[in-house]
Amino acid sequence: MTHARQHHIQVVAHRGASEAAPEHTLAAYRTAIEDGADALECDVRLTADGHLVCVHDRRVNRTSNGRGAVSALELADLAALDFGSRHSRAPWRGRDEEPDWVVRPEDPEDTSVLTLERLLELVSDAGRRVELAIETKHPTRWAGQVEERLLALLKRFGLDAPPAPTESPVRVMSFSARSLHRVRAASPTLPTVYLMQFVSPRLRDGRLPAGVRIAGPSIRIVRGHPGYVERLKAAGHQVHVWTVNDPEDVALCADLGVDAIITNRPGPVLRQLGR
Numbered sequence: 001m002t003h004a005r006q007h008h009i010q011v012v013a014h015r016g017a018s019e020a021a022p023e024h025t026l027a028a029y030r031t032a033i034e035d036g037a038d039a040l041e042c043d044v045r046l047t048a049d050g051h052l053v054c055v056h057d058r059r060v061n062r063t064s065n066g067r068g069a070v071s072a073l074e075l076a077d078l079a080a081l082d083f084g085s086r087h088s089r090a091p092w093r094g095r096d097e098e099p100d101w102v103v104r105p106e107d108p109e110d111t112s113v114l115t116l117e118r119l120l121e122l123v124s125d126a127g128r129r130v131e132l133a134i135e136t137k138h139p140t141r142w143a144g145q146v147e148e149r150l151l152a153l154l155k156r157f158g159l160d161a162p163p164a165p166t167e168s169p170v171r172v173m174s175f176s177a178r179s180l181h182r183v184r185a186a187s188p189t190l191p192t193v194y195l196m197q198f199v200s201p202r203l204r205d206g207r208l209p210a211g212v213r214i215a216g217p218s219i220r221i222v223r224g225h226p227g228y229v230e231r232l233k234a235a236g237h238q239v240h241v242w243t244v245n246d247p248e249d250v251a252l253c254a255d256l257g258v259d260a261i262i263t264n265r266p267g268p269v270l271r272q273l274g275r
């Protein structure tokens with residue numbers, strides 16, 4: 001039996017509603033907000049001229065009509081690209097298929113490169129509480145600059161120093177414990193999520209790196225390690241699982257009582273959860 005209606009599971013739109021619209025675009029995030037998502041997930045990278053942009057891959061080749069590493073391009077270079085072009089497709093679709101987005105972006109801004117600043121504006125203007133889960137990508141390469149810029153930007157929006165982690169509409173996620181440590185050192189009340197692709201032996205008992213309260217295991221971990229979610233929860237951690245698209249996996253997460261489901265399809269997941 002599912003516990004879906006017995007506890008609130010936060011539904012987080014992964015790269016926006018990225019099944020319906022090109023990932024990490026305004027179109028995808030607007031759709032997620034319209035669908036009723038509780039939170040939005042985004043990956044951030046630094047451009048050559050120091051802007052935080054929402055791009056998953058190291059290079060723009062897959063998701064735009066351009067080429068090159070984000071770190072080697074300036075914001076103006078990225079702004080000239082189309083992130084809704086035929087290469088801009090979710091990774092689980094075949095590369096040669098034509099896009100079949102449910103949402104067909106019309107305004108060029110809807111598919112141009114999205115800065116984190118613009119995404120923060122969108123969230124501020126949502127008219128309801130929409131949380132933001134920001135993932136730092138390859139932060140070690142920049143030796144603290146990603147976190148520094150991120151916290152400076154959050155400060156401009158009054159989001160860098162929440163009174164308590166539970167009150168923060170923003171959280172920072174990373175596969176890098178060092179990146180999360182930098183964030184906590186600068187902003188102790190900003191919640192952090194330790195993302196995991198596998199469970200290292202020293203963390204199998206449900207521990208997380210020092211100071212981290214939220215675990216971010218992949219759905220593969222959840223499926224492959226029975227009892228792990230329970231151990232994390234017994235250790236007092238929240239559990240946010242990614243990337244949960246399959247209805248059976250949604251049901252499994254609901255049964256296990258996870259706190260958040262990160263999904264490319266927030267609309268269908270919300271409906272499955274009875275919301």
Ligand code: G3P
Nearest residue numbers: 041043056135195242262
């Ligand atoms: O939400 C966590 C998840 O996004 C991590 O994987 O590769 O999609 O950034 P990835």
Ligand code: CA
Nearest residue numbers: 041042043135
């Ligand atoms: Ca991510």
